[in-house]
Amino acid sequence: MHFKKQLLAAAISTLFVSGAWATNGYAPHGIGQKAQGMGGVGVAYSQDALAGGVNPAGMVHVGNRIDLGVNWFRPIRSTDIVGHPTSSGHFDGSDTKNFLVPEFGYNRMLNENSSFGVSVFGTGGMNSDYANGIPLFNGAAFPTRTGVDLAQLFIVPTYSVKLNENHSVGIGLNLAAQAFEAQGLQNFAGFSTNPTNLTDNGHDFSYGAGIRVGWQGKVSDRVTLGATYQTRTYMSEFDDYAGLFAEQGDFDIPENYAIGIAVQATPKLVIAADVMRINYSDVNSVGNGGPATNPASFPLGGDVAAGFGWDNQTIYKLGFAYQYSKQLTLRAGLNHASQPIPASETMFNILAPATVEDHLTLGATWTLDNGSELTFSYMHAFENTVNGSGSIPGFLGGGEANLKMYQDAIGVAYSWKM
Secondary structure: OHHHHHHHHHHHHHHOHHHOOOOEOOEOOOOOHHHHOOOOOOOOOOOOOOHHHOOHHHHHHOOOEEEEEEEEEEEEEEEEEEOOOOOOEEEEOEOOOOEEEEEEEEEEEEEOOEEEEEEEEEEEEEEOEEOOOOHHHHOOOOOOOEEEEEEEEEEEEEEEEEOOOOEEEEEEEEEEEEEEEEEOOHHHHHHEOOHHHOOOOOOEEEEEEEEEEEEEEEOOOOEEEEEEEEOOEEEOOOHHHOOOOHHHHOOOEOOEEEEEEEEEOOOOEEEEEEEEEEOHHHOHHHHOOOOOOOOOOOOEOOOOOOOOOOOOEEEEEEEEEEEOOOOEEEEEEEEEEOOOOOHHHOOHHHOOOOOOOEEEEEEEEEEOOOOOEEEEEEEEEEEEEEOOOOOOOHHHOOOEEEEEEEEEEEEEEEEEEO
């Protein structure tokens, strides 16, 4: 059994970002290389077989195809602690900072009006790696590495059907697996319902399922609208971290929903925009306040115990696709997300400093003579700081935790039609 857990940990960590893919909270800014080059848009504008991970209704419009892609992702995160008796100083949380993130999409038209497909991708973002530890978390007696690692794998089989010439709907089954590890949290053993299952237990695993549904409708010759909804994905508990997460190790995946529009502005230019909402605060292990704001924070692992204090997040995406020539399509986009981490909740978010808000993206697709495609994307998430305000309570030493992060990603995909 231990060997099987190690093998699964290696598979999830290697294939799906080992927890580092954090751009909109801990969700990727877009799914699929084409969407990633356009600020992440995809609700009303489906371009490849990864579309089922955003709006299953779009899969019936992408035809028979396979998409294989990979991102090189580089997040840089750090913390400055001020006014604390043992932990004041600068801490680099990026001892691990280079990640490869593969993705895969398959779609087959069952007939001219319906399709079956599978979109496979990863998310994450509850990630940090402080190589020299942080005394606030592990104390002078435990000068060991501090950090957490969350990786999530989604396999989404989808069925999509055209209702008529202009409207389609789709449904996808969200099959999810998670891997989680925490290190260097020994200082909180006395504040835990289950100190044996608090920290340094290696990777533990969680599994669950949910549903994605969507609609796309062409409302005029130039305008397409879309809407999508993902249910909360109920996951099995992280038993090895039952003394850390609220509700004895529960870590469900929050619901999200989005609307979108795509406009064929000219024969060569498409402008698309999405608005998305992720309800992080509905998941207690993510949304419950920490010790500065939640009187019931301790003991950790309890039903209403401390989480990361994240707010729900609203995300605005804007993308452009310009067909420069028959072979070359150029893309660009912007992505802005509201800040999920309140200033009062920065202490526990030293472990998950997902502070970035604004993203700039670029992309291009070159169509080869045989009809296959090479797609490239680039994303830069601009540096953003969340300064603490009353973030470290007095009984833990007082002071403030100030979080900072920026990110870069370069991706490539090869696609062909079947």
